[in-house]
Amino acid sequence: MRILLFGANGQVGWELQRALAPLGEVIALDRGGLDGLSGDLAHPDTLADTIRAAGPEVIVNAAAYTAVDKAESEEPIAQTVNAAAPAAMAKAAKGVGALLVHYSTDYVFDGSGDQPWKENDQTGPLNVYGRTKLEGEMAIQQSGCHYLVFRTSWVYASRGHNFIRTMLRLSAERESLQLIDDQHGAPTGAELIADITAQVIPKVMESRERAGLYHLASAGETNWHDYASFVIERAREAGWPVKVSRSGITAVKSDRFPVKARRPLNSRLACTALESAFGIFRPDWRVGVSRALREILACENLGARQ
Numbered sequence: 289m290r291i292l293l294f295g296a297n298g299q300v301g302w303e304l305q306r307a308l309a310p311l312g313e314v315i316a317l318d319r320g321g322l323d324g325l326s327g328d329l330a331h332p333d334t335l336a337d338t339i340r341a342a343g344p345e346v347i348v349n350a351a352a353y354t355a356v357d358k359a360e361s362e363e364p365i366a367q368t369v370n371a372a373a374p375a376a377m378a379k380a381a382k383g384v385g386a387l388l389v390h391y392s393t394d395y396v397f398d399g400s401g402d403q404p405w406k407e408n409d410q411t412g413p414l415n416v417y418g419r420t421k422l423e424g425e426m427a428i429q430q431s432g433c434h435y436l437v438f439r440t441s442w443v444y445a446s447r448g449h450n451f452i453r454t455m456l457r458l459s460a461e462r463e464s465l466q467l468i469d470d471q472h473g474a475p476t477g478a479e480l481i482a483d484i485t486a487q488v489i490p491k492v493m494e495s496r497e498r499a500g501l502y503h504l505a506s507a508g509e510t511n512w513h514d515y516a517s518f519v520i521e522r523a524r525e526a527g528w529p530v531k532v533s534r535s536g537i538t539a540v541k542s543d544r545f546p547v548k549a550r551r552p553l554n555s556r557l558a559c560t561a562l563e564s565a566f567g568i569f570r571p572d573w574r575v576g577v578s579r580a581l582r583e584i585l586a587c588e589n590l591g592a593r594q
């Protein structure tokens with residue numbers, strides 16, 4: 289199987305390079321491209337030629353404009369990368385008969401209620417990022433190509449900047465921390481997303497009627513305050529120089545932290561469709577977070593010794 293991967297250096301893209309490798313030849317492109325193939329989603333007009341030249345059976349798009357607050361003032365580029373580029377990929381995928389795998393977000397929903405969102409629930413993005421991501425997934429669905437779109441939430445990885453690393457740094461610097469406790473969702477590891485993608489692709493290649501839109505998140509739920517407390521307490525147990533005390537981590541509501549882009553309060557995703565279509569078991573969010581934390585701490589300790 290020949291697989292063309294876009295966004296190879298992002299959190300999910302990096303893990304996909306590993307997880308997709310046993311399926312076949314992976315042509316991994318970052319925005320700089322490779323051997324005359326363009327990986328830059330800011331230029332959607334170049335993507336059809338790249339796809340035709342690479343001749344993949346599967347195209348996996350892990351690239352996205354993910355700067356949620358910045359997108360409020362940079363809508364044109366967010367729209368190009370998150371909507372126009374996936375639309376161009378979908379058209380080209382249909383042309384060459386390839387399966388297109390793409391990722392979307394809980395931010396397509398308005399965050400109302402307290403029930404996990406199902407795939408066919410009414411969307412209603414609150415910010416530019418969510419609107420452009422929704423436009424991208426709709427363009428794929430309307431293109432007539434075979435597709436898998438995974439909506440996921442609160443993505444982290446042991447590599448790169450993310451919430452776990454930020455909490456480690458702040459917990460060592462500050463005596464008190466305030467964190468939001470009214471946004472609910474499931475932190476989902478890039479590793480898990482990549483592994484599930486690699487499990488599902490062969491099944492969809494065998495029976496294409498199983499292609500479609502699926503929610504993909506870790507099991508369980510939390511909020512940012514409890515997520516941070518979990519990370520910091522585990523780090524304290526592991527010997528990380530935590531300055532903040534347990535009682536110094538306080539919970540506040542979202543309106544205490546004004547940000548450019550409004551976030552949904554309810555980011556829970558119902559993943560039963562994915563579980564039943566592909567026999568997937570989803571581990572609790574604490575399993576992946578604990579593992580990523582151990583990896584990050586091991587790197588930090590190594591760095592400190594060098």
Ligand SMILES: NC(=O)c1ccc[n+]([C@@H]2O[C@H](COP(=O)([O-])OP(=O)(O)OC[C@H]3O[C@@H](n4cnc5c(N)ncnc54)[C@H](OP(=O)(O)O)[C@@H]3O)[C@@H](O)[C@H]2O)c1
Pocket residue numbers: 295296297298299300301318319327328329330331350351352353354369390391392393394421439440441442443444478
């Ligand atoms: N992060 C989250 O919390 C979250 C939540 C829900 C859904 N998702 C979705 O999950 C998918 C993977 O996200 P992630 O967390 O892996 O994001 P990420 O770590 O921010 O990676 C995004 C990748 O896209 C690349 N990219 C941005 N603009 C590009 C362009 N013009 N051309 C080519 N590549 C470009 C970035 O490249 P550079 O490194 O060169 O900038 C980066 O490697 C995305 O579809 C995202 O919308 C993410």
